[in-house]
Amino acid sequence: MIHYQSFINGTWVEGEGIIEVVDPSSGEIFATVSKVTRAQLQEAIEGAYRAFDVWSRKLAIERSRLLLKAASVVRERHSEIAMLLAREQGKALPDAEREILGAADCLEYYAFLGVNILGEVPPPNATNLRSIAIRQPVGVVFAVAAWNYPVSLISWKVAPALAAGCTVIVKPSRETPLSTIAFVKACNEAGLPSGVLNVVSGDNTMISDEVFSNPLVRLVALTGSTDTGKEFVRASAKTLKKLVLELGGHSPFIVFADADLTKAVKDGVKRAFRNAGQICNSVNRIFVEEAIQDEYLRAFVEATRKLTLGGAFDTPVPDVGPMVNQAGLRRMEEFVQDALQKGGKIMCGGKRPADPRLQKGFFFEPTVITNVSPEMKIMMEEPFGPIVAIDTFASVDEAIAKANSTRYGLVSYLYTSDIRKAFLVAERLESGSVAINNISPDSLYAPYPGWKESGVGVELGIHGLEEYLEWKHIKLGI
Known part of the structure; x- marks a missing residue:
């Protein structure tokens, strides 16, 4: 040993x-x-x-x-x-x-x-x-x-x-x-x-x-x-x-109707579930403009269901690994139960995997929650695990208000093809870093501050x- x-x-x-x-x-x-x-x-x-x-x-x-x-x-x-x-x-x-x-x-x-x-x-x-x-x-x-x-x-x-x-x-x-x-x-x-x-x-x-x-x-x-x-x-x-x-962080991911939908789905899935969601700038809340909500949700859930779970040395390389400990698993179950009790809908995941190979490890299925409300834990607290909530917005002001509604202010993400809109929204988001049309918010060469808490x-x-x-x-x- x-x-x-x-x-x-x-x-x-x-x-x-x-x-x-x-x-x-x-x-x-x-x-x-x-x-x-x-x-x-x-x-x-x-x-x-x-x-x-x-x-x-x-x-x-x-x-x-x-x-x-x-x-x-x-x-x-x-x-x-x-x-x-x-x-x-x-x-x-x-x-x-x-x-x-x-x-x-x-x-x-x-x-x-x-x-x-x-x-x-x-x-x-x-x-x-x-x-x-x-x-x-x-x-x-x-x-x-x-x-x-x-x-x-x-x-x-x-x-x-x-x-x-x-x-x-x-x-x-x-x-x-x-x-x-x-x-x-x-x-x-x-x-x-x-x-x-x-x-x-x-x-x-x-x-x-x-x-x-x-x-x-x-x-x-x-x-x-x-x-x-x-x-x-x-x-x-x-x-x-x-x-x-x-x-801590509780990163919002805003998708406007004029965004590259394929990229916004691919990047959203990757940033929500990379390292089993155990990243302080992981995507926790996705806000989609109402005009594309059905199309985006359908594509996002489909991509999430294709993700593979596995250990660190498995081949081929899995998309999602384990939680770091049992406490993390219990925390995920608490977030899911809280969402269900408050009217949330589990679109995929929400439980430990049934695969016999994974029973001894600390694995939790990538989880997508819809029909969310502001009082849910997933909308207020950092889950630090493979869980993401998807909500909608009707206007720029509503998107910004929802994104800024937590005590956290580490990273925000937004997707749009309108550069003017991108900068105006970025300036109003209450976070130390804003990533526009990408999911790489930090750089060795740039400051990485945390706002608020x-x-x-x-x-x-x-x-x-x-x-x-x-x-x-x-x-x-x-």
């Missing part, structure tokens, strides 16, 4: 107790991870603080070279890391491989950005004074990995933090710790100084209490649920830590690097 430890100050450390890792495709325990003790976590924080003095003083080009080497090592190791990711998370192996390579791209991108951190020369406020403003790294960063993209999303934090000159302690998800740990291991094999990049697993309550009460940790970065983000906001008040939070701060692009920097004003008398 695979067993991983924590990596603290350049050394693999065995803790006390274990976390069991389950293969969601089979329901079998196949690995364990050692749980860090409080004393070991304190050593990690203190070591990262000491290493910060060395790492932050390195020339930007020196840090850049090490990040480029880390990207190279991750690419060399991508197949073995992807095998761990596919088994612990359940996503198809080709998708896992793309995720690891994307993480290497992220390291490379921030390696280049890190040598272009610029300050300012403000105008003097007196003839005998001069000002310069410089950017400096914030300090020790505690980065929390998400289980749905445990390598990609942690690279969004590790890469800019290291490029800025911060040191980092990574906490993997309990569901998918192996690939995150393997990613950290690969980065360290590039020759990072001891204490610069660490990884610890363990009890969430103990770790959070220590991290948020320890003044040596200056920034906490998380991809997680909105409820967890709110807990972090409350806890951060103890020492006024900076926060970068990418939280979907986040605090920004990830990706130059703005993602700036989150890990502080301003300092230096004033000189002449």
